[in-house]
Amino acid sequence: MSQTRAYAAHAADQPMAPFNFERRQPRKDDVAIEILYCGVCHSDLHFARNDWGVTRFPIVPGHEIVGRVTAVGDEVSQFQAGDLVGVGCMVDSCRHCQPCRDGVEQFCLEGVTMTYGSDDRQDGSFTQGGYSDQIVVSEHFVLRMPEGIDLASAAPILCAGITTYSPLRHFGVKAGHRVGVIGMGGLGHMGVKLAKALGAEVTVFTRSSAKVEEARHHGADHVVVSTDDEQMTAVAETFDFMLDTVPVQHDLNPYLAALKYDGTHILVGLLEPIEPTVEAANLVTKRRVLTGSLIGGIAETQELLDFCAKHDIRCDIEMVDIQDIDTAFKRMEKGDVRYRFVIDMASLKA
The missing domain is CATH 3.90.180.10 (Medium-chain alcohol dehydrogenases, catalytic domain)
Structure with a gap:
């Protein structure tokens, strides 16, 4: 010993x-x-x-x-x-x-x-x-x-790195894909860097306008302030993937609506029950996938x-x-x- x-x-x-x-x-x-x-x-x-x-x-x-x-x-x-x-x-x-x-x-x-x-x-x-x-x-x-x-x-x-890299690799993120990264913390900033290095066009979704320049500094091509309804409407049905790094309960429905048909929303931060309820129509009508990933x-x-x-x-x-x-x-x-x-x-x- x-x-x-x-x-x-x-x-x-x-x-x-x-x-x-x-x-x-x-x-x-x-x-x-x-x-x-x-x-x-x-x-x-x-x-x-x-x-x-x-x-x-x-x-x-x-x-x-x-x-x-x-x-x-x-x-x-x-x-x-x-x-x-x-x-x-x-x-x-x-x-x-x-x-x-x-x-x-x-x-x-x-x-x-x-x-x-x-x-x-x-x-x-x-x-x-x-x-x-x-x-x-x-x-x-x-x-x-x-x-x-x-x-x-x-x-x-x-x-933090493998938690974000694993789903990007598993779901085949590559050049030509549009990826939304939800949250700009320890997981989020790594998600931005890794998705960019894989060739994707990356948009950060943040609730705070104060993080817009911060997100761009880490390589984000675009930033959407998710509390701005006009900005969220403008990106409806445009993303292939959402990498959701937020660890607390939050409304998934606006982000699901931002996915294209066959788009995939990946949870890597949330371990609690999803609140508010996910509207099944956001999945069924566009064949979208809500999934998760662990390290x-x-x-x-x-x-x-x-x-x-x-x-x-x-x-x-x-x-x-x-x-x-x-x-x-x-x-x-x-x-x-x-x-x-x-x-x-x-x-x-x-």
């Missing part, structure tokens, strides 16, 4: 605090990693606050991990000490069901083992995340950092990292020290970050 330093939530109503625990010694297929950077996701906040009612305390959040390999198990063939690597939202799956065989481990029929908050499939230990100085992960779930990628800004690509498989995430390195795509980040994580959580709740916080884990040594 290896003594690990971390920051953890000890109760839903308490601030994050230092926490020491033991990581397992590397198994034959394991990679041991010194963590250099860890992104801060809204899921981290939800787990720390037990918003979903499933948290077991103490919990060490963090599933956007970039680090350096320090040791490998005897059967590891793809990595060696010194390699720069990443770990995303998953650290294991059953590996034998159809989704796992198809490379979409996030849909494992037996349920994935999450980077934190899950029971390890082999020894039953509790997984703890990346707000720590080290982690041990099976080789299959470790990603290689491509040459030239900016390590700190690559951390959120392992969650991406390991091979697809590696593809994304390589794609981002090739096209110089970065997540816009603000670096923070681990000691300031509660302040970061509060700012994130207020939307006061452009667009993701990333923890410099060197601060943990202080």
Whole structure:
């Protein structure tokens, strides 16, 4: 076992605090990693606050991990000490069901083992995340950092990036397609950059006119203020895809009306019941599709990292020290970050 330093939530109503625990010694297929950077996701906040009612305390959040390999198990063939690597939202799956065989481990029929908050499939230990100085992960779930990628800004690509890239790739977005990106936060700004790099004509939908120039700065070809009925009427039946990154309840009907026939509306942010009700006529009369997507498989995430390195795509980040994580959580709740916080884990040594 290896003594690990971390920051953890000890109760839903308490601030994050230092926490020491033991990581397992590397198994034959394991990679041991010194963590250099860890992104801060809204899921981290939800787990720390037990918003979903499933948290077991103490919990060490963090599933956007970039680090350096320090040791490998005897059967590891793809990595060696010194390699720069990443770990995303998953650290294991059953590996034998159809989704796992198809490379979409996030849909494992037996349920994935999450980077934190899950029971390890082999020894039953509790997984703890990346707000720590080290982690041990099976080789299959470790990603290689491509040459030239900016390590700190690559951390959120392992969650925010793959969440938006996976549906764009799955549904075949390419040059000539018109894509609407709904929302301009951590997911939205990555969606714009990735859809543009795939060749699409991209329009950002935002409720705030203050974000028009911001959206254009990130590469949007057009911006529609969705609270302006005249602007929404002008784009009716013009889009092939809608990438909907909004994480709270919102009216889907105006955006469905903006899709062409056979258009596809993809939910990647909303996990709550859809309110207000979707008008079935918006689907039936134009053969439109309302669907959703969850992160991406390991091979697809590696593809994304390589794609981002090739096209110089970065997540816009603000670096923070681990000691300031509660302040970061509060700012994130207020939307006061452009667009993701990333923890410099060197601060943990202080």
